[in-house]
Amino acid sequence: MTIDLILVGCGNMGHAMLAGWITAGRIPAARVVVVEPNESLRLRAAALGLSAHATAQEIAPDCQPRVVIFAVKPQVMRQVVPDYSRFKAGGAAFVSIAAGTPVGTFEELLGADAPIIRCMPNTPAAIGKGMMVLFANNNISPEQDEFVRDLLSANGAIASIDDEDLMDAVTAVSGSGPAYVFHFIECLTEAARTAGLPDDVAKLLAMQTVYGAGALAAESDEEPGKLRQNVTSPNGTTAAGLAVLMGGDRLKQLLAETVEAAKQRGIELRD
Known part of the structure; x- marks a missing residue:
């Protein structure tokens, strides 16, 4: 029995991404199998119209997925992954959306010839506005790469890196980045x-301003710096405010330190 996908772990992020794939028509629910030991999460997944099991052992012996996606915590990855090694023989690709676990760990657990993609998503993926960054080993075929990219595109934008060591910087910028923006909204609201x-x-002004500015930056052909200049009249109110934010490169330096701290912590947490 050939299916498209086995999703291992269906917590908030896994469920949100899965719902996005099905809603966007990237994959039929009938061609998805979910493995989730938590009963309430398993029932929530099953409500999407797919097959859901508590363990890998419950998956039908003749089931052969095109891709297995791991959406479990990094701390349990070494215990979970070996249960799915049997699908490699049938040509399955393996995708991880867990932070911190390198491709080498999956090659150790599944074999050096296993086709593996490491993906770093962020929480806006839950509403189709996420940022997914991919790193693939040399075993991934063009067809597997295309299938995974088409699937993930339902959750937002996709970028690739050729050097896995850059994934710590990716995590520090786009993985952790939504939290920085949420805090900026908190601070702007309080101000x-x-x-x-x-x-x-105050809350509406802060949230809508950040949302609108981000949308404008994403849709405009002009660079963010130019957009900033466009709304900054000489000696006007915006210029007065920016003199505080940009004076001595205060915000630039603060964000550089923020990203570096998150990057270093990512390096420390490598499996």
């Missing part, structure tokens, strides 16, 4: 309150 705006208005 708006301090400036005298009511709580509900």
